[in-house]
Amino acid sequence: MADGVTSLLTEELRGWIGREVAYAAPEEIGRASIRYFALAIGDDNPLYVDEAYARAAGHPSIIAPPTFVCETCQYAHRPPNQDGYIGHVWELPIKGCRMIRGGHEYEFFRAVLPEDRISVTWRLEDISEHGSSRGGSMLVVISAATYSNQDGNLLARNRETLIFQPLEASR
Amino acid sequence: MTHQAPAARALEAGMPIPPLERALTQVRMVAYGAATWDWHRLHYEPEYTAARNIAGPIVDGQMFGALLAEALLDWLGPPAFIRRMSFRLRAMVFAGETVRCEGEVTSVVAERDFDVVRVAQRVRVGERIAVEPASAEIVLPR
Numbered sequence: 156m157a158d159g160v161t162s163l164l165t166e167e168l169r170g171w172i173g174r175e176v177a178y179a180a181p182e183e184i185g186r187a188s189i190r191y192f193a194l195a196i197g198d199d200n201p202l203y204v205d206e207a208y209a210r211a212a213g214h215p216s217i218i219a220p221p222t223f224v225c226e227t228c229q230y231a232h233r234p235p236n237q238d239g240y241i242g243h244v245w246e247l248p249i250k251g252c253r254m255i256r257g258g259h260e261y262e263f264f265r266a267v268l269p270e271d272r273i274s275v276t277w278r279l280e281d282i283s284e285h286g287s288s289r290g291g292s293m294l295v296v297i298s299a300a301t302y303s304n305q306d307g308n309l310l311a312r313n314r315e316t317l318i319f320q321p322l323e324a325s326r
Numbered sequence: 327m328t329h330q331a332p333a334a335r336a337l338e339a340g341m342p343i344p345p346l347e348r349a350l351t352q353v354r355m356v357a358y359g360a361a362t363w364d365w366h367r368l369h370y371e372p373e374y375t376a377a378r379n380i381a382g383p384i385v386d387g388q389m390f391g392a393l394l395a396e397a398l399l400d401w402l403g404p405p406a407f408i409r410r411m412s413f414r415l416r417a418m419v420f421a422g423e424t425v426r427c428e429g430e431v432t433s434v435v436a437e438r439d440f441d442v443v444r445v446a447q448r449v450r451v452g453e454r455i456a457v458e459p460a461s462a463e464i465v466l467p468r
């Protein structure tokens with residue numbers, strides 16, 4: 156790949172930087188979704204299921220586990236794609252690459268409650284090209300999701316890094 | 327959840343976070359995918375991962391965020407509020423593997439009328455590091 160001069164970061168791709176898309180859930184989160192998430196993780200913290208316990212801890216009711224709100228599929232209203240995925244994706248013009256999740260930065264502004272109806276705005280913050288430790292180059296795509304509720308209260312922010320590696324370099 | 331949560335004044339840099347171990351069975355991965363409306367075939371379909379040179383169904387990276395948060399809140403108890411977390415995914419974790427979330431305090435700083443505990447965390451599968459670096463800031467009311 157050392158002599159490969161074609162850049163993965165095309166002008167067309169650069170044009171995606173700064174794009175935004177917004178999704179809104181049609182209904183509130185509800186207690187069942189919160190209990191389901193905690194059960195699936197295996198998290199037995201009573202804050203997520205026991206009203207009296209949560210109130211004694213100073214909350215108005217049970218609360219959601221912190222990262223619950225950052226799982227965005229439920230807000231997106233998209234049909235399943237060929238991967239089965241119904242959540243938010245940028246349909247980026249990237250060919251012949253494998254996508255790998257690089258990491259997340261979460262900020263939480265207050266506990267999420269069953270009555271919160273979530274709106275999320277995704278913004279494509281940056282796309283950059285880097286040398287890969289496997290040789291060749293790779294694309295790093297950074298997006299930020301901002302979550303708020305029906306009253307406009309800011310709940311959380313989720314900055315996500317996705318990495319696109321050329322398939323021949325990823326083997 | 328039955329232990330006594332430590333007060334901020336009892337914490338200092340270097341103190342370990344009680345580790346959290348969890349078997350990430352295929353059943354748990356499917357349950358997490360369902361609870362988060364994530365139907366991606368990567369998380370449950372061996373034919374799909376094999377066709378992409380991946381050894382088997384892989385754990386959703388954000389599941390580690392949930393586990394790292396669980397470890398912190400089990401340790402610090404209900405008054406604790408996580409205001410910031412970040413983590414970098416290093417290696418894939420496959421269906422059936424058991425992960426261990428561990429870490430330690432990096433600082434405890436007073437801010438207005440609360441204390442802020444900063445921690446470094448990581449997730450490993452045996453000797454393999456799956457998530458690192460990971461860090462968090464937890465607010466503890468005084």
